[in-house]
Amino acid sequence: MTRLGWGPEQLIARVNQHRARRGSVPLHCKTGYPWMRGDRPSADAIGDVLAVLSQYTGRQLTPSSLNWDRPRQRRRNRTALDNPYEATAEELLRETQGDALMHRRSFILLSGAAATAPALDLLMGGAPALAAAQDGDKVSSKLAGTVEHAVRQAREHDDSEGSASTLLWAGGIWQNVGKLIAESRYDTAEGIRLHTAYIEMSETYGWMLFDAGHHPQAQRVYQTGLRVAREAEHAPGIHHGTVNLLASAAYQESWLxxxxxxxxxxxxxxxxxxxxxxPRLHAVLEMRRIALAGQQGDTEALHRADGQARTHLAAAHDSEEPWWTLWLDSSAIDAQTGRALLAAHHPDLAEPYLAGRTVLTGDSYPRDRMLFASELADARLQTRDINGACTAARHALTLAQHVGSHRVHHHLTNVTTTLRHHHGNHPRVRTLLTDLPHAV
Known part of the structure; x- marks a missing residue:
């Protein structure tokens, strides 16, 4: 490789040319990097790699020339979920069926090419279709409907209660839908419904894991859903669910x-x-761009995405939109813009956006209302409005007893801790801190 002046991606480009001539699926452009660290290609690819290297070096290379004839070293982390960017959908589906639920497993956090490879693979054609089992039980239309209902319920429970109380139940649904896909027989219509439900459930369960602070596990759920999406049939519901899955994965990456x-x-x-x-899917993507711009401190991009989100939302016809996009309204955009401005260190600009969101009444989306109330308290605290910060913090504490979210409770704890340490003698702060144990 050094003599040829190639990097791993140049090697893969030439290997893919060779594979194309014999009708094989191309390898991802990042596949060669583990080989530089001592791994060896899969049995399917090793012949192609040797053929390419032999052609360009003018030497007849064999596996022994590159020490690829030795037995593989047994490694602790060589499972599909440890390397989801190198696995197929079927491998990932089968591995997620173990007794240990996802949030109890140990993984490293993925970054760089490892985090984005399954998404980039969606842009490449030629993926083998995910086939139903030939000898499994038949999935009926009624059972597919039951699965769809369970996926919808999981999202509604998460919206109303947060991740803590529903994580175990949601993980079971995610696993069971995966079992149906991997082990059952179904016609094309039922297959599309099952694949769509699995992709939607991957977004919901991945979000729950993210919300609970299980970031490596959330990444594995997102990436498994993306692998299924790549190998599924082309259908509107699958495309829509995949966009939302990518958007939520992007939000987690911004957060990290x-x-x-x-x-x-x-x-x-x-x-x-x-x-x-x-239009609503466009708006969802712009919402995630608002969050990303806020984390990067790019207020120009933030306001541009805000304007685009509102334009797309105004153009939506809800009867033609996915059901899980109907949560998005102008007040949700206000809230996201406010928290992004706060992340960009503009609490004075963030305050009016956040204030408009948290005064809303009703029982819907208590986790979101608690989050934005705690961030409103944070914004007011940073602008030295201690009375206003206490009012917002109290509003968040009122919601806290109904919300199970590690992420949101952690944010509120940070706000109340700052109030205690820096403004503990303020009368409104003393009253708030006196009530704090009872509110929690």
């Missing part, structure tokens, strides 16, 4: 400070199948 990865995921979501994007 992995900005390049977040931008890549959003680019794939927008460019993979542009004609499948509805």
């Amino acid at each position: 400070g992995q900005y390049h990865e977040a931008a890549t995921l959003l680019e794939v979501a927008e460019n993979r199948n542009p004609q499948a994007l509805t």
Whole structure:
């Protein structure tokens, strides 16, 4: 490789040319990097790699020439979920059926090419179709409807209660839908419904894991859903669910400070199948761009995405939109813009956006209302409005007893801790802190 002046991606480009001539599926452009660290190609690819290297070096290379004839070293982390960017959908589906639920497993956090490879693979054609089992039980239309109902219920429970109380139940649904896909027989129509439900459930369950602070596990759920999406039939529901899955994965990457990865995921979501994007899906993507711009401190991009989100939302016809996009309204855009401005260190600009969201009444979306109330308290605290900060914090504490979200409770704890340490003698703060144990 050094003599040829190639990097791993140049090697893969030539290997893919060789594979194309014999009708094989191309390898991902990042596949060669593990080989530089001592791994060896899969049995399917090793002959192609040796043929290419032999051609360009003018030497007849064999597996022994590259020490690829030795037994593989047994490694602890060589499962499909440890390397989801190198696995097929079927491998991932079968591995998620173990007794240990996802949030109890240990993984490393993925970044760089490892985090974006399954998404980038969506832009490549030639993926083998995910086939139903030949000897499994038949999935009926009624059972497919039951699955769809369970997926919808999981999202509604998460919206109303947060991740803590529903994580175990949602993980079971995600696993069971995967079992149906991997082990059952079904016609094309039922297959599309099952694949759509699995992709939607991957977004919901992945979001729950993210909300609970299980970031590596959330990444694995998102990436498994993306693998299924790549190998599924082409259908509107599958395309819509995939866009939303990419958007939520991008939001997590923004939260983790992995900005390049977040931008890549959003680019794939927008460019993979542009004609499948509805106005509300466009608005969802712009909401995630608002969050990314806020984390990067790019207020110009933030306001541009805000304007685009409102334009797309105004053009939506709800009867033609996916059911899970109907949560998005102008007040949700206000809230996201406010929290992005707060992240960009503009609390004075964030305050009016956040204030408009948290005064809303009703029982819907208590987790979101608690989050934005705590961020309103944060914004007011930073602008030295201690009375206003206490009012907002109290509003968040009122909601806290109904919300199970590690992410949101952690944010509120940070706000109340700052109030205690820096403004503990303020009368409104003393009253708030006196009531704090009872509110929690």
